[in-house]
Amino acid sequence: MEGAKGSETVLSELESAIETVVENYNKYSAKENLLRKGGIKKSNFKRMLQSELSHMLTETMKEEAVEKLFQEMDQDGDSLIDFDEYWALIGKIVKLLARNQQ
């Protein structure tokens, strides 16, 4: 696409935030695998929760949340979390936190 690069665009707060969430997916996503399907391994996702969401999630919630979310995900039997699932998981964690704050 023309004109899409090289410009020093100042992103809005929301845009920067979205970019950060996407970059975080890329950071934990498996880059090399034979089928080039990509996605985050469940073990990496757990590591991500520990490292990147340590202030948001208490220890108890972390374990509880991970357990619950992974159970819900297990239906597709896939060991890799794709972008859709990743995005949905973050959304669920946010709702979980909101409920706990009320």
Added chain:
Amino acid sequence: MEGAKGSETVLSELESAIETVVENYNKYSAKENLLRKGGIKKSNFKRMLQSELSHMLTETMKEEAVEKLFQEMDQDGDSLIDFDEYWALIGKIVKLLARNQQ
């Protein structure tokens, strides 16, 4: 919960980003309505796309995306976009952008 407030916690990048996306929902969400259901009016969501995602979405994509996304949402016939729908919509926009960048 004890010890959860008053601390000057420095959030991780991902946590700050998530907070920003949530704050953006609150910013555009209808605060007063009789049923206290809350959510973003479709007209406000359009305004949000214009104001907050102006760099990410080109004019064409904006119209195209909004049209498509709203059609998909129309199934519940609800005029307010709740947090689940909001989160899912942002996720869809991100995927749409990713596809266009490839």
